[in-house]
Amino acid sequence: MTTPDAGPEPKTILITGASSGLGAEMARQFAALGYDLALCARRTDKLEAVRDEVLAADGARRVEVRALDVTDDDAVFAVFQDFASTFDTIDRVVVNAGLGKGAKLGTGGHRANRQTAMTNFVGALAQTDAALEIFRRQNSGHLVMVSSVAAVRGMPGTTATYAATKAAVAHLAEGVRADVHGTPIKVTVLYPGFITSEMNDGTNGNPPMIVSTEKGVRAMVTAIQKEKDSAFVPPLPWAPLSVVMRHAPMGLYRKLV
Ligand SMILES: NC(=O)c1ccc[n+]([C@@H]2O[C@H](COP(=O)([O-])OP(=O)(O)OC[C@H]3O[C@@H](n4cnc5c(N)ncnc54)[C@H](OP(=O)(O)O)[C@@H]3O)[C@@H](O)[C@H]2O)c1
Numbered sequence: 001m002t003t004p005d006a007g008p009e010p011k012t013i014l015i016t017g018a019s020s021g022l023g024a025e026m027a028r029q030f031a032a033l034g035y036d037l038a039l040c041a042r043r044t045d046k047l048e049a050v051r052d053e054v055l056a057a058d059g060a061r062r063v064e065v066r067a068l069d070v071t072d073d074d075a076v077f078a079v080f081q082d083f084a085s086t087f088d089t090i091d092r093v094v095v096n097a098g099l100g101k102g103a104k105l106g107t108g109g110h111r112a113n114r115q116t117a118m119t120n121f122v123g124a125l126a127q128t129d130a131a132l133e134i135f136r137r138q139n140s141g142h143l144v145m146v147s148s149v150a151a152v153r154g155m156p157g158t159t160a161t162y163a164a165t166k167a168a169v170a171h172l173a174e175g176v177r178a179d180v181h182g183t184p185i186k187v188t189v190l191y192p193g194f195i196t197s198e199m200n201d202g203t204n205g206n207p208p209m210i211v212s213t214e215k216g217v218r219a220m221v222t223a224i225q226k227e228k229d230s231a232f233v234p235p236l237p238w239a240p241l242s243v244v245m246r247h248a249p250m251g252l253y254r255k256l257v
Contacts (some may be wrong), residue, residue, distance in 0.1 A: 008035045009032050010035060010061075010062070010092040011034070011035050011036070011039070011092070012035065012036045012037035012062075012089060012090050012091050012092075013026075013035045013036075013038070013040060013090075013091060013092040013093075014039075014040075014080070014083050014090050014092065014093045014094065014131075014179060015027055015030075015037065015038070015039055015040075015096055016040050016041065016049060016062035016068065016070060016093075016094065016095060016096050016097040016127055017040075017041050017070075017092045017096040017097030017098060018037075018039035018040060018041055018045060018065075018096070019039075019042070019043045019044075019046035019047050019050065020041075020043075020109060020197065020198045021195075021196075021197025021198050021199060021213065022096060022146070022192065022195060022197055022216065022217055022220065023039075023041070023094070023097070024050045024097045024215065025213045025214060025217040026094060026096070026217055026220065026221060027039055027050050027054060027063075028050070028053065028054060028057075029217055029218065029221045030056070030221065031054040031057070031058060031061050031063070033091070033221070033225075034061075034184060035061075035091075036062040036063070036087065037051075037054065037061065037062070037063045037064070038064050038066075038083040038086070038087060038090065038133065038224070039051065039063065039064070039065045039066075040065065040066045040067070040068035040079055040083075040097075040148060041067075041096070042067060042068065042069050042096065044065060044067045044089040045211075046063040047066075047067075048065060050063075050065075051065050052156050054217070062087075064083065064086055064087070066082065066083070066093050067208050068097075070097045070119060070123030070127060071119055071122065071126075071251050072117045073122075073126045073193075075082050076123070076126040076127055076130050077126070077129075077130045077133075080127070080130035080131065080133075080134060081133075081134075083131065083132070084134045084137075089138060089140075090131075090134050090135075090138070091140070091141060091142060091143060092142040092143075092144060093127070093131035093134075093135075093141065093142075093143055093144065094139065094144040094146065094224070094230060095126075095128060095131070095143070095144065095169070096146045096237040097119065097123060097125045097127075097143075097148060097235045098119060098120050098199075099115060099116045099119040099120060099147065099162075100116070100162055100199040100200075101113075101115055102118045102156045102157075102158040102159055102160065102161045102162050103158055103163075104115055104156075104158055105160055105161075112149045113160075113161040114199065116161050116162055116165060117161055117165055120162065120165035120166065120169065121165040121168045121169060122164075124145070124169045124172065124206040125172065128143065128145070128172060128173070128176060131143050132176065132185075134161075135180075135185045136185070139183070139184055139185075140184040141184075141185050141186075141187065142172065142185075142186045142187075142188065142224075143176060143185070143186070143187045143188070144187075144188045144189075144190065144224050145169050145170065145171075145172070145173040145187070145188070145190065146190050146220075147166045147167075147169050147170040147173075147190060147192075148163070148166040148191060148192055148194065149191050149192065149193050149232065149238050149241075149242055149245070150162060150166050151166035151167040151169075151170050151191060151251070152191070152242045152245045152246050153162060153245050153246055153253070154167075155257055156254070159257075169189075170189045170191070171232075173186075173187050173188075173189045174189070177229065178188060186227045186230065187229070188223065188224055188227060188228055188230065188231070189229070189230040189231075190220055190223060190224070190231055190233055191230065191231065191232045191233065191238065191242070192216060192220065192233050192238075193209060193210075193211070193216070193232065193234060193237070193241075194206075194207040194208065194209060194210035194211070194232070195210065195211055195212075195213060195215075195216030195217070195233075196211070196212055196216070197213060197214045209237055213232065213236060214215045216233065216234060217235050219231075219233035219234040219235065220233045230248075244256070245257070
């Protein structure tokens with residue numbers, strides 16, 4: 001409901017993996033746009049720091065934080081339902097929690113690959129299922145899936161499993177889009193390029209064409225606000241580069257990745 005005095009009612013965005021990197025910065029930027037925040041991750045001290053920072057900038061915002069390990073299916077459903085009861089309406093869910101661990105296949109690193117697969121795909125599956133329960137009940141909502149440019153084509157070495165999980169979540173979101181086509185429920189898939197975060201903190205050397213957290217997340221927020229079906233973020237250089245990555249002959253591709 002809108003009253004002349006109160007202004008438009010704030011929208012609520014639920015962000016997973018909001019304790020650091022892109023998730024924490026999305027929280028800051030969406031709060032600055034007037035959103036109330038439902039934030040979760042495993043490290044509640046970091047979530048509380050994000051909450052305190054947001055509230056210091058704008059005391060009118062409402063920020064709720066919950067501990068959540070996205071590999072615990074039951075907890076994903078419970079925390080999402082808890083947020084839905086607390087806020088009445090959840091306008092957006094950003095499936096963002098992710099892990100970049102990995103080992104070259106066949107080199108004894110199955111544990112790291114499995115952990116990445118369980119977090120990035122099975123965890124995202126539970127989050128998508130839990131979000132859709134809420135959106136179907138509301139008959140509205142916007143699902144945002146954080147994939148990666150690594151989803152464009154199979155990746156070698158330590159990134160093979162990670163890339164496969166990011167292709168899988170993009171495919172999952174496309175399936176949901178087909179399911180909800182013609183309804184008020186919308187789906188966006190984001191394909192971030194390299195953006196500074198804990199995952200990409202420069203300790204292993206900076207990846208090429210990396211941008212600051214603030215700049216990269218600004219591009220993500222813009223695409224989300226426009227409810228685009230899909231977007232490379234930032235668009236340059238990643239949108240054109242993704243075409244090269246997808247179609248390059250293997251010899252050239254191996255030099256690129
Ligand atoms: N940065 C990039 O260049 C880039 C590029 C493409 C895609 N992405 C994607 O962007 C997303 C955010 O990553 P980031 O770059 O911001 O890295 P990050 O700073 O390492 O943040 C990852 C977030 O995911 C959370 N997380 C990890 N495992 C979790 C679990 N089991 N349960 C709940 N939360 C978990 C972490 O929180 P806790 O540890 O507190 O649980 C943290 O908040 C990921 O999906 C990543 O794949 C990033």
